[in-house]
Amino acid sequence: MAMFKKNQSQNHTQNTLSLSADEIDEIVRPAPEKTDFDEVVEKAMSRRDFFKGGALLVGTGLFAKSTLVAAMSKNQKSEFDIYAFENVPANSKDTITLPKDYQWKPLVSWGDPLWSKASQFTNTEDFVAENQEWAFGDNNDGMKHFTIDGREVLAINHEYVNMASFFHHHESKSPQTKDDIVKTQQAVGVSIVEVKEGKDGWQVVKDSEFNRRITALTPMQITGPARGHNLMKTQHDPQGIQSFGTWANCGSGKTPWGTYLTCEENFNGYYGSKNDLVKVSDELKRYGLFAKNYGYDWHLADERFDLEKTPNEPNRSGFVVEIDPANPNSTPKKRTALGRFKHENAEMVIADNGQVVVYLGDDERGEYLYRYVSKNRYHKNADIDDLMENGTLYVAKFNENGSGSWIALTKEATGMDMAEICIHTRQAASKVGATTMDRPEWIAANPHKAEVFCALTNNKNRGIKPNAGGDAQPVGGVNPRQENHYGQVVRWVPKNNDHIADSFSWNLFVLAGNPTVHKEGLYAGSKNVNSDNMFNSPDGIHFDSQGKLWIQTDGKTSNKDEFAGMGNNQMLLANPETGEIKRFMVGPQECEVTGFSYSEDGKTIFVGIQHPGDKGNSTFPYGGVARSTVIAISHKKGYQIA
Numbered sequence: 001m002a003m004f005k006k007n008q009s010q011n012h013t014q015n016t017l018s019l020s021a022d023e024i025d026e027i028v029r030p031a032p033e034k035t036d037f038d039e040v041v042e043k044a045m046s047r048r049d050f051f052k053g054g055a056l057l058v059g060t061g062l063f064a065k066s067t068l069v070a071a072m073s074k075n076q077k078s079e080f081d082i083y084a085f086e087n088v089p090a091n092s093k094d095t096i097t098l099p100k101d102y103q104w105k106p107l108v109s110w111g112d113p114l115w116s117k118a119s120q121f122t123n124t125e126d127f128v129a130e131n132q133e134w135a136f137g138d139n140n141d142g143m144k145h146f147t148i149d150g151r152e153v154l155a156i157n158h159e160y161v162n163m164a165s166f167f168h169h170h171e172s173k174s175p176q177t178k179d180d181i182v183k184t185q186q187a188v189g190v191s192i193v194e195v196k197e198g199k200d201g202w203q204v205v206k207d208s209e210f211n212r213r214i215t216a217l218t219p220m221q222i223t224g225p226a227r228g229h230n231l232m233k234t235q236h237d238p239q240g241i242q243s244f245g246t247w248a249n250c251g252s253g254k255t256p257w258g259t260y261l262t263c264e265e266n267f268n269g270y271y272g273s274k275n276d277l278v279k280v281s282d283e284l285k286r287y288g289l290f291a292k293n294y295g296y297d298w299h300l301a302d303e304r305f306d307l308e309k310t311p312n313e314p315n316r317s318g319f320v321v322e323i324d325p326a327n328p329n330s331t332p333k334k335r336t337a338l339g340r341f342k343h344e345n346a347e348m349v350i351a352d353n354g355q356v357v358v359y360l361g362d363d364e365r366g367e368y369l370y371r372y373v374s375k376n377r378y379h380k381n382a383d384i385d386d387l388m389e390n391g392t393l394y395v396a397k398f399n400e401n402g403s404g405s406w407i408a409l410t411k412e413a414t415g416m417d418m419a420e421i422c423i424h425t426r427q428a429a430s431k432v433g434a435t436t437m438d439r440p441e442w443i444a445a446n447p448h449k450a451e452v453f454c455a456l457t458n459n460k461n462r463g464i465k466p467n468a469g470g471d472a473q474p475v476g477g478v479n480p481r482q483e484n485h486y487g488q489v490v491r492w493v494p495k496n497n498d499h500i501a502d503s504f505s506w507n508l509f510v511l512a513g514n515p516t517v518h519k520e521g522l523y524a525g526s527k528n529v530n531s532d533n534m535f536n537s538p539d540g541i542h543f544d545s546q547g548k549l550w551i552q553t554d555g556k557t558s559n560k561d562e563f564a565g566m567g568n569n570q571m572l573l574a575n576p577e578t579g580e581i582k583r584f585m586v587g588p589q590e591c592e593v594t595g596f597s598y599s600e601d602g603k604t605i606f607v608g609i610q611h612p613g614d615k616g617n618s619t620f621p622y623g624g625v626a627r628s629t630v631i632a633i634s635h636k637k638g639y640q641i642a
Contacts, residue, residue: 490506
């Protein structure tokens with residue numbers, strides 16, 4: 001296969017392959033410096049005595065023992081109480097560490113064939129694009145479990161590729177041929193797989209009628225207000241109604257009508273140009289689009305990703321995509337009504353009156369938290385397209401006194417029509433003065449009561465510089481720390497326990513920190529953080545069927561300086577009623593712990609281990625080349641754990 005020639009703008013690739021999307025964005029698109037934050041910083045720091053010792057954790061009955069928890073404890077203590085395990089020690093081992101009496105095994109790893117026609121994964125040299133088309137993708141992230149006709153099916157995201165492993169056989173650790181590039185396009189998107197428990201534990205059902213790969217090349221319908229708009233039209237799709245592919249698939253969601261929501265996050269890193277001087281609009285710059293890309297070089301093999309040739313193509317990325325896992329022949333739908341930004345996940349609830357509510361986070365420093373509310377109501381025979389296309393998008397404003405409100409993004413409020421709001425959602429949110437957040441990641445709604453949690457993973461620019469749109473990032477309220485390296489989880493309760501209410505009250509469920517490095521103050525963390533359970537950068541948060549909250553991390557694993565004693569990334573179990581948090585699992589080296597689901601009987605939880613050894617220092621899970629993997633965790637005595 002002929003080698004590709006790269007100009008100087010592509011030579012940055014080798015220097016950025018080991019960086020995160022946020023770190024790369026800082027290089028190619030540094031936010032303007034701003035120095036007038038002194039007043040707000042001093043104001044926040046003057047409240048240090050108020051914040052320390054957990055005073056943030058007030059306002060919605062936190063730590064008040066509920067009848068739900070009391071009932072759970074009463075029912076479980078005689079046989080099994082999942083909260084009774086001992087904290088797993090932080091460590092830097094290259095394996096999975098669990099509490100006593102729990103066990104794990106790999107379920108499916110990057111490269112595993114989903115059909116018999118695919119070759120068994122042996123090494124990266126022989127694993128060509130044709131194999132990847134029929135095999136499990138790389139960097140598994142969000143996932144959801146479905147029971148279809150009595151069979152259990154997992155829909156699993158593939159966010160990007162781990163260059164250190166994917167191109168282990170290339171000295172550059174980057175794509176060198178067209179086949180290499182196509183292989184990365186086949187490795188992202190979504191895998192839908194049937195799974196079944198047998199005598200050897202859980203396994204993928206090869207050749208199942210439900211198995212499906214959805215990649216960067218799969219046809220998609222464009223739906224909602226942006227469908228057919230001029231900004232969505234390209235030379236490949238002059239009508240602006242059909243796109244190809246989904247990628248950068250991060251968080252996920254599930255609908256009550258049985259479909260899967262996959263969320264496009266750092267889509268910008270896949271576009272580029274051979275022309276260093278290509279002009280990129282201000283609207284695209286807000287989303288991180290520049291001639292430089294993240295090193296995938298798709299624009300060298302697929303002109304859809306060449307910003308000079310197809311400047312509108314990026315407007316068709318950054319959406320929530322709805323997929324029907326029960327119908328492998330169905331066409332996925334891009335739901336533009338849910339806004340365009342760097343989506344983390346899509347948490348759907350049905351309000352008491354039947355309206356559909358979807359909570360959405362934009363995972364970038366200083367961006368926003370959103371809510372979508374359908375115009376009409378869900379019922380057995382409801383028009384699903386209507387529910388997902390006709391509604392109102394809102395953005396959150398958090399006040400320092402623990403109150404908050406949802407601001408509707410309408411033509412009257414923004415001066416933009418609905419299609420423009422759905423394409424340039426960040427700009428619309430900026431216009432109405434919403435609260436810039438510390439990277440809103442996963443959102444989780446309690447299945448037993450009207451309360452919602454969101455992981456604000458970190459934000460080193462808080463109180464230092466504005467966001468990419470020039471919006472201030474003052475210190476205070478829901479974002480109480482300057483240069484926030486540890487993150488926090490915010491909880492809000494809608495007024496009158498009604499998810500369509502336009503106001504809410506909020507508090508911080510946990511302020512992550514390091515109490516061994518910082519003996520007091522905000523950086524030590526809240527009262528429910530101690531030396532035995534400390535963590536940084538909460539990312540994935542998930543409720544199980546019993547109302548327990550699972551917290552997964554994607555933070556610094558250096559285990560030194562500000563992060564001394566924290567070890568590898570981990571998964572913790574939190575009691576949303578008492579605030580207790582315990583470390584349940586530690587992952588292998590250089591991984592992110594992300595994606596959570598559980599079997600129909602709740603006796604097995606499926607957890608994603610993404611990019612182990614993303615800097616080349618892991619052989620998880622089989623030895624040799626590190627491979628992103630979904631693992632199955634269970635109790636040795638078969639107790640229900642989710």
